[in-house]
Amino acid sequence: MNVKVEELSSIKKKLSVEIPAELVKEQIDLAYQQIGKKASLKGFRKGKIPAGLLRRHFAPQMREQVLDQLIKDGYMRAMAENRIQAVGSPEIVDLSTIEEGQAFTFEAHVEVKPEPEAKDYTGLKLEKEKFSFDAKVIDDRLEEMRAARANLEVSSRKVARNGDYAIIDFEGFVADEPIESGKGEEYQLELGSNSFIPGFEEKVVGMKREQTKEFEVTFPEEYGNKDLAGQPALFKVVLKELKEKVIPELDDEFAKEVGLESLAELRTKIEENYREQEEARIEEEVREKLMDALIEKNPLEVPEAMVQRQLEFMLENASNRLRMQGMSLEMLGLDENSFKAQYQESAVKQVQGSLLLEAIARQEKIEAxxxxxxxxxxxxxxxxxxxxxxxxxxxxxxxxxxxxxxxxVEEKAIEFLFDKATVKEVKAKKAEKEPTEKKAPAKKKAPAKKTTAAKKTTAKDKE
Structure with a gap:
């Protein structure tokens, strides 16, 4: 067998393989033997078809079988003999026909794992955010805990306002036709939460208990259902009941409800968690800066197969995290394809970083x-x-x-890079306030009776 290897790029090679005629004949004879044992032909018992008739009637099956076997055997042998480490399946770009007495040739493109030589990886200059304690965060988290433990009680008020939980019946129409999955009964909607179509909640605010109201809103352009995106819709709404949150007092009794002895102990616990979370976030950010700096000094191509494998890994992790929260990609307006498109760049960087860390470990003889x-x-x-x-x-x-x-080994390589880097602590940059743009948030579930989808969002689940 003759094999010619041509380097197309740092991550792709072309194999030109020629399998001699005698090996082709062996595979043809073997294929006809195997086909003959199972083939059926009128007038002959199974396994008793004469060789001439077998070759006349079953040549297509033979060619398919021999083609697969020759490519498989030829590819594996070519890879082994030339010590090529593939990272994905080969792409067959050219091949000859299967003919007895003739050699068989094929060409394959194969992605290979690059083995870069890392350079300029010592003395990287990095900025690291200095941890700054913010007491307001503790107060905010205590308020969040109070809100999470609030009870919903029927309000004595008759007119809906922001912050209320409105119990509504609704039905939506586009062009006088009912919207599929656009109807709900006794649907619990938090007014001001922006969990419905933009403008919907504002129309409910001011409604009186038992009032029926019709109003128009427009589905956002980025709405998940393309048939409804950008379309004006008429909604008929009945306000059945109003509920409001009753928030518990912030005292020692509240702390005991969450498993601690006093409010002071609760504050201390929140402070500890806050510090741990912030320090972990800061470490993760400076680590990302380190990898970005390393990749910038060592740009490299990466095989698509490795990127796709990383995307599959990220998708599985994200799906598992969402599942634990009772959510799914679909509830965020995403599917597998849109998720992968969104995180393509991140996956490329992670593969690049992993290959460079492997190279540094090899060059610096870092082992576990x-x-x-x-x-x-x-x-x-x-x-x-x-x-x-x-x-x-x-x-x-x-x-x-x-x-x-x-x-x-990767972790030790990162430690090595930090030891050799210049890290400067800087104050946290204050986030600039940007105009908020209303989007179509995730749909909510109704607490009772018949409830259908109200709305989807395109919120992101960041890695």
């Missing part, structure tokens, strides 16, 4: 020692409340252990 691997397993066991033996079993396969070792 056995005691470090054991320590990581103990850390994982503590995090997931499992025994170390259980974690060892989880990482018992060669592939799982290799993934753990790669993760440790």
């Amino acid at each position: 020692a056995d005691d470090e691997i054991d320590g990581k397993m103990e850390e994982i066991a503590a995090q997931v409340n499992a025994t170390v033996d259980d974690v060892r079993k989880q990482y018992g396969s060669p592939e799982a252990r290799a993934n753990l070792v790669n993760h440790l």
Whole structure:
């Protein structure tokens, strides 16, 4: 077998493979033997069809079978002989026909894992936000906790206002036709929450209990249902009841409801959590800056197969997180394709970063020692409340252990880069206020009776 390897780019190679005629004949004979055992032809018992008739009637099946086998065998052998590490399936760009007595040739493009030589990775200049304690955050979180534990009670007022929970029946129409899934009964809507179509809640504000009202609103251009996007709609609404939040007092009794002894202890706990979260956020941000600086000094192509694999990983993680919150991509106006399009750039950067860290580890001879691997397993066991033996079993396969070792080596490479970098602490930049643009938020579920979809959003689930 003759193989010619041509480098198309740093991440793609072309294989030109020629399989000699004698090997082609062997595969043809083998294919007819296998086909003959199962083939049926009128006038002959299964397995008893003469060779001439078999070749006359079953040549297409033979060619398909031989073609697949020759490409598979030829590709695998070419990759092994030339020590090429592919990261995806080959793309067959050209091939000859299967003919007895003739050699078979094919050309394949294959993506390969790049092995870059990292440079200029020491002395990176980075800015790191200096942690600044903000007491207002603690007060805000206490208020959020109070609001989360508020009870809804029927209001004595007759007129709806912002902040009320309106219990409504509604039905929507576009061009005098009922909107599919545009009807709800006893739907609980928080006025001022912007959880319905823009303008809808404002029309309900001011309505009186038991009042029926008709009004027009327009679906936003970015609405998930393309048939409704940008369309004017008429809604008929009946205000059935008004409820309002009754918020508990902020005192020691409130603290005891959340499992602590006093309000002072609750404040301390919130402060500790706030500090931990902020420090983790700051560390994550400076780590991103480090990787951005590294990639900027070492731009490199990455195989599409590796990017797609990373996107699948990110999609699975995001879907799992949303599922734990009782949500889904669809509730955010996303599907698999739109999610991947949104995070394409992020996935490319993560693959680039991983390849560069691997290169730095190789160049600096950074490795993970056995005691470090054991320590990581103990850390994982503590995090997931499992025994170390259980974690060892989880990482018992060669592939799982290799993934753990790669993760440790990457972390050590990052530590190396930080040790060699110049990190300057700076004050946090104050966020500039931007005009808020109303979007179509996620639909809400009604607490009772028949309720259908009100609205979708295009909110993002950031990694």
